[in-house]
Amino acid sequence: MSPNALVQMIRLTSAAVVLTLSAPSVSVAAAAGPTVHVTGGALRGTSSGGVVTFRGIPYAAPPIGALRWKPPTPPVGWRDIRDASAFADSCPQGTANGVFANPSTTEDCLYLNVSAPADGFAQPGKRAVIVWFPGGGLVGGSSSDYDTSALVTTGGVIVVTVNYRVGALGFFAYPALDTEPHESGDYGIMDQQYALAWVQRNIAAFGGDPANVTIAGESAGALTVLAHMVAPGSVHLFARAIMESSGTPTLLARAVPPIAVAETTGSKFAAAAGCADVDCLRGLPADKIVATQSAFRFGLIGGQNTPLPTGFHQAFTTGAYAHVPVLTGSNHDEWRWSVANAELVSGKPLTDERYPTALAAFYGAAAAPLIVAEYALDAFPSPSVALGTAETDGYMACGTLKLATWISPMVPVYEYQFDDETVPMYMPPVSFPYGAAHTSELQFLFPRFHGGSGSVHPLGPGESTLSGEMLRYWTNFAKTGDPNGRSLPAWPKFVPGSQDILSLAPAATSVITNFDQQHRCGFWDSLNDF
Numbered sequence: 001m002s003p004n005a006l007v008q009m010i011r012l013t014s015a016a017v018v019l020t021l022s023a024p025s026v027s028v029a030a031a032a033g034p035t036v037h038v039t040g041g042a043l044r045g046t047s048s049g050g051v052v053t054f055r056g057i058p059y060a061a062p063p064i065g066a067l068r069w070k071p072p073t074p075p076v077g078w079r080d081i082r083d084a085s086a087f088a089d090s091c092p093q094g095t096a097n098g099v100f101a102n103p104s105t106t107e108d109c110l111y112l113n114v115s116a117p118a119d120g121f122a123q124p125g126k127r128a129v130i131v132w133f134p135g136g137g138l139v140g141g142s143s144s145d146y147d148t149s150a151l152v153t154t155g156g157v158i159v160v161t162v163n164y165r166v167g168a169l170g171f172f173a174y175p176a177l178d179t180e181p182h183e184s185g186d187y188g189i190m191d192q193q194y195a196l197a198w199v200q201r202n203i204a205a206f207g208g209d210p211a212n213v214t215i216a217g218e219s220a221g222a223l224t225v226l227a228h229m230v231a232p233g234s235v236h237l238f239a240r241a242i243m244e245s246s247g248t249p250t251l252l253a254r255a256v257p258p259i260a261v262a263e264t265t266g267s268k269f270a271a272a273a274g275c276a277d278v279d280c281l282r283g284l285p286a287d288k289i290v291a292t293q294s295a296f297r298f299g300l301i302g303g304q305n306t307p308l309p310t311g312f313h314q315a316f317t318t319g320a321y322a323h324v325p326v327l328t329g330s331n332h333d334e335w336r337w338s339v340a341n342a343e344l345v346s347g348k349p350l351t352d353e354r355y356p357t358a359l360a361a362f363y364g365a366a367a368a369p370l371i372v373a374e375y376a377l378d379a380f381p382s383p384s385v386a387l388g389t390a391e392t393d394g395y396m397a398c399g400t401l402k403l404a405t406w407i408s409p410m411v412p413v414y415e416y417q418f419d420d421e422t423v424p425m426y427m428p429p430v431s432f433p434y435g436a437a438h439t440s441e442l443q444f445l446f447p448r449f450h451g452g453s454g455s456v457h458p459l460g461p462g463e464s465t466l467s468g469e470m471l472r473y474w475t476n477f478a479k480t481g482d483p484n485g486r487s488l489p490a491w492p493k494f495v496p497g498s499q500d501i502l503s504l505a506p507a508a509t510s511v512i513t514n515f516d517q518q519h520r521c522g523f524w525d526s527l528n529d530f
Contacts, residue, residue, distance in 0.1 A: 032044060033045055033046055033047060033085070034046075034047055034052045034054075034118075034121060035081060036054065036205050036206060037205060038057070038201075038202040038205055039077075039198070039201055039202055040058065040074075040075055040076075040077040040078060041077050041078040041079065041080075041081075041082055042080075042081045042082065043057060043081065043082050043084040044081045044082070044083055044084060044085070045084045045085065045114075046085050047118050049149060049153070050117065050118050050119065050152075050153050051115050051116070051117065051118060051148075051149045051152045051153060052115070052116050052117070052118045052121045052206075053113070053114070053115045053116075054084040054113065054114045054115075054206075055084055055085060055086055055087050055088070055111075055113045056084055056085075056086055056087055056088040056111045056113070057084060057111055057112050057113065057114065058075035058088075058110065058111055059072075059075065059110060059111065059112050059162075059194060059195045059198040060072035060073060060074065060075055060110040060191065060194050060195075061073045061074060061075045061076065061110070062107060062108035062109075062110065063107060063110060063165060063169075063187070064107045064108060065282065066282065068107070068169065068281075068282045069169070069172060069174075069177050069184070069187060069278075069281070069282065070180075070182055070187075071182050071183055071187070071190045071194075072110060072187075072190055072191050072194040075110075087111075087113065087142075087143065087144035088108075088109060088111035088163065089104055089106035089108065089109050090102070090104040090106070090109060090141075090142035090143075090144065090163060091104065091106070091107070091109035091110075091142075091163055091164065091165050091166055091169070091170070092104055092105050092106065092107060092109070092166075092167065092169055092286045092287075092289065092290050093136070093139060093140040093141070093166055093167060093290060094140075094290045094291070094294065100134070100135060100136035100137075100140045100141045100142070100145065100451055100452050101134070101136060101140050101141055101142030101144070101145055101452045102142075102452045102453050103290075104142075105285075105286040105287040105290060106286070107169070107286050109163050109165070110163060110164070110165075110191055110194075110195075111143075111163050112143065112160055112161065112162045112163065112195050112198070113143055113144075113148075113160065113161045114158065114159075114160050114203075114206055115148040115149065115151075115152050115158065115159045115160075116152065116158045116206045116207055116208070117152055117153070117156050117158075117207070120207060121206070121207060123207070124204050124205060124206070124207050125207045125209075126207075126208075126209040126212070127156060127157055127158050127206075127207045127208050127209060128155075128157045128158070128208075128209060128212045128214065128475070128478040128479040129157065129158045129159075129160065129199065129203055129208040129209065129210075129212060129213045129214065129478070130151065130157055130158070130159045130160070130213075130214045130216055130242075130474075130475075130478050131159075131160045131161075131162065131195070131196060131199060131213060131214070131215050131216065131238070132146060132148070132159060132160065132161045132162070132216050132217060132221070133162055133164065133192055133215070133216070133217035133221035133224050133225065134146065134161065134162075134163075134217070134221050135217060135218045135219030135220045135221040135222070135245075135439070136166060136219070136220055136221075137219070137220050138166055138167070138170070138171055138188065138220045138223070138224075138298065138299050138300070139166050139167040139293065139298060140166055140167075141166060141220065141221065142163060142452070143161035143162055143163050144161075145446075145449065145450075145451065145452055146161050146442075146446045146449065147446050147447050147448060147449070148161060148446065149447065150445065150446070150447050150467070150471055151445060151446075151471060151474065151475060154468065154471040154472060154475060155471060155472065155474070155475020155476070155478065155479070156475070157475050157478050157479065158203065158206055158207060158208040160195075160199055160203070162191075162192060162195045163191075164188045164189075164191035164192050164195070164224075165187050165188045165191055166188055167289070167290065167293045167298050168269060168289050168290075168292070168293040168296070168298050169187070169286070169289060170186075170187050170188030170191070170298070171185070171186060171187065171188055171298045171299055171300060172185065172187070172266055172269070172298060173185045173259060173262035173263045173265070173266045174263060174266035174267065174270060174278070174281070175263050175266075175267065176277065176278045177266075177278060178259070178263065180278075183307060185259070185262065185307075186227070186300060186307050186308060188224070189224060189227050189228070189231065189234075189300070189307050189308070190307060192224060192228065192234075193228070193231070193233055193234050193237065193307070196213070196215070196228075196234065196237035196238065197237065199213060199237075200213075200237060211239065212239055212240075212478075212479070213237065213238045213239055213240075214238065214239065214240040214241065214242060214477070214478040215228055215237075215238045215240075215241055215242070216241070216242035216243075216244075216474075217242070217243065217244070218244035218245055218439065218441075218442060219244070219245050219246075219438065219439065221244075222242075222243035222244050222245060222246035222247070222328075223246055223247055223300070224300075225241050225242070225243050225246070226243060226246055226247075226312060227300055227307075227308060227312075228241075228322070229241060229315075229321045229322045229324075230308065230310060230312060230315035230316070230320065230321045230322075231307045231308055232307075232309070233307055234307075234322075235321075235322040238322070238324065239324055239481075240324050240325045240326070240327075240477065240478065240481055241322070241324055241325070241326050241327070242326075242327045242328070242474065242477065242478075243326065243327070243328040243329075244328070244329060244330075244441065244442075245329075245330050245331060245334060245396060245400075245438055245439075246328065246399075246400065246403070247395070247396065247399055247400075256300050256308055256310075256311045256312060265296060265297075265298070268296065269292060269293065269296050272292050272295060272296075273288060273289065273292045316403065316406045316407060317406055319410055321407070323410055323411050324411060324481075325411060325412040325413075325414075325477070325481035325482070326404075326407060326411055326412070326413045326414070327413075327414045327416075327473075327474070327477045327483060328400060328403065328404060328413065328414075328415055328416075329400060329415050329416030329417055329418065329501075329502075329504075330396050330397050330400040330417060330418070331396075331417070331418040331436040331437060331438060331440060331441055332392075332397075332417055332418065332419050332421065332435060332436040332518075333388060333389070333392055333421070333434070333435030333436045333437050334391075334392040334395070334396040334397065334436075334437065334438045335388050335391035335392040335395055335396060335437075335438060336384070336385070336388030336389075336392070336432070336433075336434055336435055336437045336438075337388075337427075337434065337437040337438035337439060337440075338388070338391060338438070339384050339387050339388045339391070339432075340384075340388075340427060340430045340432075340434060340437070341427075343384065343430045343431065344427070344428060344430065349382070349383075349384055349430070349431040349432070350382075350383040350384045350387055351383060352377055352383050354383070355372070355377060355383040355386060355387060356368055356369070356372050358383075358387050359371050359372060359387065359390060362387075362391055362395075363390075363394065363527075367527055370527065371390055371394075371527075374390075374520065374523050375389060375390040381432070382431065382432050384430075384431060384432045385432050385433075388432075388435075388437075392519070393519040393520055393521070393524060394524045394527070394528075396438075397417075397515070397518075397519035397521070398516070398519050398520075398521035398524045398525070400415065401415075401499070401515060401516060401519075401521055402521075402525075404494045404496075405496045408493070408494045408495065408496055409496070412481060412482070412493055413493060413494040414477065414482075414483050414491055414493060414494060414502070415494045415501045415502070416473075416491075416501060416502045416503070416504055417501055417502070417503050417504065417512065417515060418436050418440070418441040418504045419436055419503045419504055419505040419508075420436050420440070420441075420463060420466065420504070420505055420506055421433075421435050421436055423435075423436055423437075423440045423441075423443075423463065424443070424457030424458070424459065424463075425437065425440060425457070426439075426443075426449070426450040426451050426454030426455055426456065426457065427451065427454055427455075428455075439451065441470070441504070443459065443467075444459070444463070444466060444467040444470045444471075445467070445470060445471060445474060460506070462506030462507045463506050465506065465507065466504060466505065466506045466507075466509065469488060469489070469504070469509055470504060472485055472488055473485075473488065473491065476488075489502070489509045489510060489511075490511070491511075492511060498513065499513055499515055499516060500512075500513060501513075501515045
């Protein structure tokens with residue numbers, strides 16, 4: 001599909017948000033808990049602290065047996081009122097160090113959760129809706145990690161969190177699978193699309209407005225938001241987009257490899273798992289798949305037989321994406337998080353001698369000497385901080401700036417930098433300060449976020465104030481497409497050249513204009529292909 005054709009398809013589908021079913025009904029049973037009728041049957045949730053919550057709602061059939069590596073299908077309905085007080089299991093994954101969700105081997109995992117203001121819940125209305133896709137590198141993540149109560153009570157919005165298939169079960173191309181008569185490859189993206197369609201059919205029962213849905217996520221969750229912005233099957237399902245720490249142009253180029261490359265990876269995975277055909281692959285235990293996938297990197301799978309007909313770079317530089325308001329940003333010290341993970345796994349801090357090798361492993365042997373010269377060790381307190389800075393600037397920060405530069409001529413863009421250098425961290429201490437590392441802003445939106453099995457550390461008074469500001473910015477944006485509001489520091493639109501970016505810091509939220517100098521983006525532009 002050409003970029004012009006994709007633009008036309010997006011324009012046509014964006015104009016037609018159509019509810020295919022009538023809005024389900026809603027009621028409140030005071031003694032037994034709130035109830036709501038959705039596609040499939042009735043649900044009974046819980047009510048606490050001004051928030052009505054329904055958890056573990058099936059939005060698709062369990063993708064097991066013959067349904068493994070197939071697009072999602074409708075779940076089986078139920079007769080009695082279904083208990084919706086507990087989270088469902090996470091999708092199969094293996095994680096460590098408290099990062100994102102805990103390990104799981106349960107394929108019956110396609111569930112979502114809905115939280116809404118208790119005030120007026122029994123009177124369906126037109127509340128803005130945020131649909132949150134968990135991060136986790138596309139190999140992990142769980143909706144149960146996110147406490148949505150602060151977003152609901154502060155902003156009066158409805159929040160939906162979604163489980164979706166990850167790793168080899170969610171992003172897998174294989175020659176025999178790709179010849180089957182269905183879309184293939186990006187099963188995790190298909191799951192998210194299916195969940196968004198569920199929201200369109202059912203969110204009015206909770207008081208939500210299906211025409212005012214914001215899709216949002218952090219890290220890999222933000223990467224999937226970018227995917228929906230360019231996927232023709234998604235663009236009519238949302239009205240705004242929030243991307244926290246979504247990545248760089250280089251990452252975006254790698255994220256959607258040609259289908260032949262993806263199939264080669266899939267074939268190597270199948271061989272490593274001891275399989276030579278689809279029947280064998282579909283018969284593997286989930287724990288075998290999780291164990292085998294650790295030697296491979298499964299991400300968004302490209303190709304013409306997937307939901308993503310074009311690469312991200314091509315889409316965002318030709319205008320072939322959903323033209324909706326965007327809130328995006330990154331953290332000042334993003335990839336110290338990755339350096340810390342490496343230290344936690346190895347038990348050893350990075351040494352001066354290993355610094356060039358680590359850069360070469362991350363950026364390639366040809367670029368490493370140039371980066372060593374630009375990020376000389378004597379300018380940093382430790383090799384770990386030097387590596388974290390170089391990886392932050394080249395991998396995250398300057399890419400966020402580039403993305404804003406690409407799309408801001410066509411859509412309103414509000415860009416931030418999270419700048420709390422002493423923010424509490426849920427991961428164990430390491431030999432250097434985390435700073436404003438990857439994921440550290442999440443606890444300001446989702447109280448007590450701790451990455452699955454990490455440790456909770458309370459926010460200080462100034463940080464609690466900043467949390468309140470961020471909650472209002474995010475929910476204001478979900479309501480109107482503009483984060484600004486009364487008593488909040490002004491957040492100007494991003495304009496290429498002026499680069500007005502909001503710095504989020506305790507008692508110091510303000511606009512900065514030197515983001516590109518902070519992160520040496522001129523240097524990185526000279527290294528990157530675009």
